Amino acid sequence: MSKNLLEKQIEKIRETYPESEFLERLFAQINDSYEDFEKVQKLKDRSIRMMSQEMLDLYKTAQKKNEAFIATILGTIVDGIITCDTYGRIVAVNSSAEHILGRKEKNLLENDMSNVLADFDSFNEFIEQYDKVEDQNEIEVFLSGKKQPRIPCEISVSKFEIDEVSYIVIFRDITERKKQEAAIIEEKEKAEKASQAKAEFLSTMSHEIRTPMNSIVGITNILIGDETDPEKLKLLDTLKFSSEHLLVLINDILDFSKIEAGKVEFENIDFNLKRTVRNIVEACKFKGDEKNIEVKFDWDEKLSNHVKGDPSRLAQILTNLIGNAVKFTEKGSVTTKVTLLEEKEVSNVIRFEVIDTGIGIQKEKQSMIFESFSQTDSYTTRKYGGTGLGLAITKRLIELQHSKVQLESEYGKGSNFFFDLEMDKSLEKTNEQEERGVDPSLLDEKQLAGLSILLVEDNPLNQFVANKFLDKWKCDVEVAENGFQAIEQIEKKEFDIVLMDLQMPEKNGFEATAEIRSSGQAYKDIPIIALTASAFMEEKNRALEAGMNDFISKPFNPKELHEKISKNIIVN
Ligand code: ADP
Numbered sequence: 119m120s121k122n123l124l125e126k127q128i129e130k131i132r133e134t135y136p137e138s139e140f141l142e143r144l145f146a147q148i149n150d151s152y153e154d155f156e157k158v159q160k161l162k163d164r165s166i167r168m169m170s171q172e173m174l175d176l177y178k179t180a181q182k183k184n185e186a187f188i189a190t191i192l193g194t195i196v197d198g199i200i201t202c203d204t205y206g207r208i209v210a211v212n213s214s215a216e217h218i219l220g221r222k223e224k225n226l227l228e229n230d231m232s233n234v235l236a237d238f239d240s241f242n243e244f245i246e247q248y249d250k251v252e253d254q255n256e257i258e259v260f261l262s263g264k265k266q267p268r269i270p271c272e273i274s275v276s277k278f279e280i281d282e283v284s285y286i287v288i289f290r291d292i293t294e295r296k297k298q299e300a301a302i303i304e305e306k307e308k309a310e311k312a313s314q315a316k317a318e319f320l321s322t323m324s325h326e327i328r329t330p331m332n333s334i335v336g337i338t339n340i341l342i343g344d345e346t347d348p349e350k351l352k353l354l355d356t357l358k359f360s361s362e363h364l365l366v367l368i369n370d371i372l373d374f375s376k377i378e379a380g381k382v383e384f385e386n387i388d389f390n391l392k393r394t395v396r397n398i399v400e401a402c403k404f405k406g407d408e409k410n411i412e413v414k415f416d417w418d419e420k421l422s423n424h425v426k427g428d429p430s431r432l433a434q435i436l437t438n439l440i441g442n443a444v445k446f447t448e449k450g451s452v453t454t455k456v457t458l459l460e461e462k463e464v465s466n467v468i469r470f471e472v473i474d475t476g477i478g479i480q481k482e483k484q485s486m487i488f489e490s491f492s493q494t495d496s497y498t499t500r501k502y503g504g505t506g507l508g509l510a511i512t513k514r515l516i517e518l519q520h521s522k523v524q525l526e527s528e529y530g531k532g533s534n535f536f537f538d539l540e541m542d543k544s545l546e547k548t549n550e551q552e553e554r555g556v557d558p559s560l561l562d563e564k565q566l567a568g569l570s571i572l573l574v575e576d577n578p579l580n581q582f583v584a585n586k587f588l589d590k591w592k593c594d595v596e597v598a599e600n601g602f603q604a605i606e607q608i609e610k611k612e613f614d615i616v617l618m619d620l621q622m623p624e625k626n627g628f629e630a631t632a633e634i635r636s637s638g639q640a641y642k643d644i645p646i647i648a649l650t651a652s653a654f655m656e657e658k659n660r661a662l663e664a665g666m667n668d669f670i671s672k673p674f675n676p677k678e679l680h681e682k683i684s685k686n687i688i689v690n
Pocket residue numbers: 442443444446474476477478479487492493494495498499503504505506507508509510533
């Protein structure tokens with residue numbers, strides 16, 4: 119109650135009870151107490167005011183410290199930080215943001231985030247996209263700088279509602295990292311281009327080298343067939359061995375460069391595994407006989423003869439392993455063993471082993487020999503020749519089929535190279551003739567007599583070699599030197615089969631075949647066998663795609679030429 123009101127009340131009581139001594143004393147006491155109360159009240163108000171001021175001062179000091187602390191952090195942090203409201207209007211920026219964007223604080227505060235985000239029309243559009251991203255740690259955007267209109271940055275956004283601030287946008291300049299990444303990609307592309315150029319160069323060279331080699335091997339074969347003088351035969355054998363060896367080297371280098379360039383393709387076709395492996399072993403017997411080494415084939419009868427896979431790659435692997443085994447064995451035997459390891463529903467796991475009783479390999483050298491260009495020692499190189507590429511190729515070819523080549527060897531006693539392949543079961547039926555290894559469709563040489571053959575080949579030496587064999591089988595051969603001539607001749611005469619070289623001037627073998635197949639003439643289905651000096655699988659596929667029926671690689675093996683002609687005449 120105020121003093122005024124109190125005095126008015128006392129006056130009213132005085133009017134009702136005038137001249138009461140008791141009341142007057144009471145009034146005097148009330149008046150004293152009230153004055154005391156007022157004094158206390160004033161004191162209290164003053165101390166409250168003082169305390170509030172002190173607290174306010176304390177609070178202000180603390181706030182200043184806090185702000186200074188935050189300002190120091192924001193000023194020293196390398197990441198750019200921008201705070202903005204819900205609409206993207208910029209509220210504050212740190213010095214790194216100014217530095218990264220090359221824009222002054224004033225300029226940024228006058229703008230909103232859509233002006234900073236290079237690829238977004240509004241801040242909301244950006245937030246919408248941002249919220250959709252699952253891993254928000256690595257979001258990359260372009261921000262607009264003063265000098266650089268598109269600065270690559272890593273960005274992260276947090277929602278934060280105090281006063282007018284709604285978002286804190288933190289970003290880091292990744293220009294340098296992007297430059298490094300681009301440089302790495304460029305280097306990789308350059309390396310790929312270089313390796314592509316290398317592969318193309320090797321492919322061209324292989325053609326150039328294999329063509330004369332074809333003539334050398336072919337003519338040597340012819341001379342060996344006609345020669346009776348044992349002295350000369352010995353010389354011719356050496357010539358044959360050297361030229362074949364040279365071909366192996368060329369093929370090794372080509373294959374290796376192809377594998378390096380990641381250009382190997384695997385087929386998955388039905389084939390007779392037993393016959394394929396037996397043929398490879400047979401082909402190596404000749405070398406074994408020369409050294410008086412037994413070359414054996416051990417087939418697990420639990421295995422079905424037919425499988426699905428890539429017979430040419432398997433042949434390449436086994437030829438290499440058996441070839442090495444024969445090469446590094448002076449006495450005893452080389453056994454190629456094929457065993458069923460595990461039978462599954464649609465596939466079989468098959469183990470292939472090449473076991474020899476040769477020189478063996480020391481423990482410490484066993485892993486080294488699978489590296490490219492490595493041999494156990496320089497003595498090996500001098501004594502046995504070779505490039506040291508064979509096993510590196512074999513290892514990669516096996517690895518590309520999800521397996522691993524393994525080796526058990528005892529120095530001085532022999533070696534066992536083995537690997538397991540999971541091969542799909544084939545649905546094809548085996549017939550008895552096949553099991554005995556006789557190809558039912560193969561004509562004997564006498565049946566080839568009188569066949570009319572068009573040989574399309576531009577190289578006179580190759581014409582000579584092919585003609586020699588075909589003449590021997592008494593075939594009736596006509597020669598065309600390019601695709602144009604071939605078509606002209608086919609139009610005039612009915613041939614039984616065409617042997618078509620692929621690389622020829624004017625019109626190549628692919629073009630000529632495509633034209634024959636699409637001619638609509640009676641000769642359109644004539645069997646055509648491609649002849650090529652290229653070792654590459656792609657060339658074979660290209661030939662088949664152009665409409666050819668089969669493929670023989672040069673230098674021809676007379677047996678293969680005979681086999682392919684018989685097969686294609688019968689089928690067609
Ligand atoms: P190359 O036979 O052309 O020298 P490889 O890569 O096929 O190259 O073999 C590498 C080396 O491994 C050979 O030089 C030889 O020292 C060793 N080697 C390979 N196979 C055998 C084997 N069956 N017995 C003994 N040594 C072998």
